[in-house]
Amino acid sequence: MMFGYADDWWTLFFVPVVLWVPFGPFVMGGVGVWCAFRPGLRTRLWSVLLPLLPVTVSAIAMVMPLGQPTRTDDLVGYLLVYVLGITVLPWLLGWGITPGVRAVRARRRAGELRGQG
Structure with a gap:
């Protein structure tokens, strides 16, 4: 029983959504760097699975009022x-800057080694 109601357990899904806004860019930048250092299926899978919960829950909350028409400009802004x-x-910045x-x-x-040798 949370917040006085027995059916409010679904609000726990919004905790990752709220935390994703301030910390998500740093997490995804780190995952992008990780993907650049260690390319492979495992890192790519984590870079998809990690943001899956907060992005999916917020997308459902965005489209959820089924009785009302979804405004296209709100959906485009959300995306x-x-x-x-x-x-x-x-993720792209972390993945792209790392090789550079x-x-x-x-x-x-290489320049230091040539200068010393």
Whole structure:
């Protein structure tokens, strides 16, 4: 019995949704870096499964009032901000910046070795 009602157990699903807004970009950036360092099925699977609960629950809450028509501009805004901005873009940044940083570090190390030798 939560909040005085026996059927409010579903509100527990909104805890990851609320936590995903401030911490999701950092988590997805880290997962993107992890995918860049260790490519493979396991890391790609985690990068899909990790945001699955908060994104799905918030999408259901967005579309849930079945009696009312879904406004297209609200749905597009949700997809742009919550899905692309909080989930996909940080993953892409982490995944894309990592090889660049590794290449710059390798070039620096090679230059240092040539200068010393």
